[in-house]
Amino acid sequence: xxxxxxxxxxxxxxxxxxxxxxxxxxxxxxxxxxxxxxxxxxxxxxxxxxxxxxxxxxxxxxxxxxxxxxxxxxxxxxxxxxxxxxxxxxxxxxxxxxxxxxxxxxxxxxxxxxxxxxxxx
Numbered sequence: 001x002x003x004x005x006x007x008x009x010x011x012x013x014x015x016x017x018x019x020x021x022x023x024x025x026x027x028x029x030x031x032x033x034x035x036x037x038x039x040x041x042x043x044x045x046x047x048x049x050x051x052x053x054x055x056x057x058x059x060x061x062x063x064x065x066x067x068x069x070x071x072x073x074x075x076x077x078x079x080x081x082x083x084x085x086x087x088x089x090x091x092x093x094x095x096x097x098x099x100x101x102x103x104x105x106x107x108x109x110x111x112x113x114x115x116x117x118x119x120x121x
Contacts, residue, residue, distance in 0.1 A: 014053045016083045021063050022056060022073060025100055032074045041075045050076065053085040055103070057096055064088065067096050068103035 032038075044051070054069025064086065066073060076084055091099070 012087055012089060014085050014087050017056070017064065017086050019073060019077060019082050019084055022054070022084070022086070023059065023063055023065050024070060025066055025096070032070050038071070038075060038078075041071060042079055045072070045075050045081070046079060050081075050085050053087045055099065056086045056088055057091050058088060065096070067091070067100050 050072055052069075052072070054072055055067045056064040056069075057067055059065050067089075069084075069086075073084060076082075
């Protein structure tokens with residue numbers, strides 16, 4: 001991705017990528033739990049599709065690291081969906097951690113231990 005695209009989100013585009021090209025964020029402190037919330041997410045995706053693309057960053061080996069969207073990927077895999085909408089953004093490790101924590105802190109049900117690990121990293 002061109003440098004100006006990383007700095008100007010309006011020029012970024014959502015693309016479809018194979019789930020097999022997506023790797024979890026290294027040291028991701030938030031668990032992807034099954035249960036009622038996952039069932040609701042799967043039902044939403046089944047009915048409407050993935051409404052919000054995953055945020056990923058290129059790893060340099062043709063694969064991508066998920067910054068935000070681990071639960072959506074897990075729900076899609078459970079439903080047999082193999083191609084996911086993603087927003088590819090170049091970002092530093094620090095930028096990726098900030099976005100990953102920020103996107104997860106907005107969730108309603110997060111264990112205190114997950115929050116603590118996210119902040120202390």
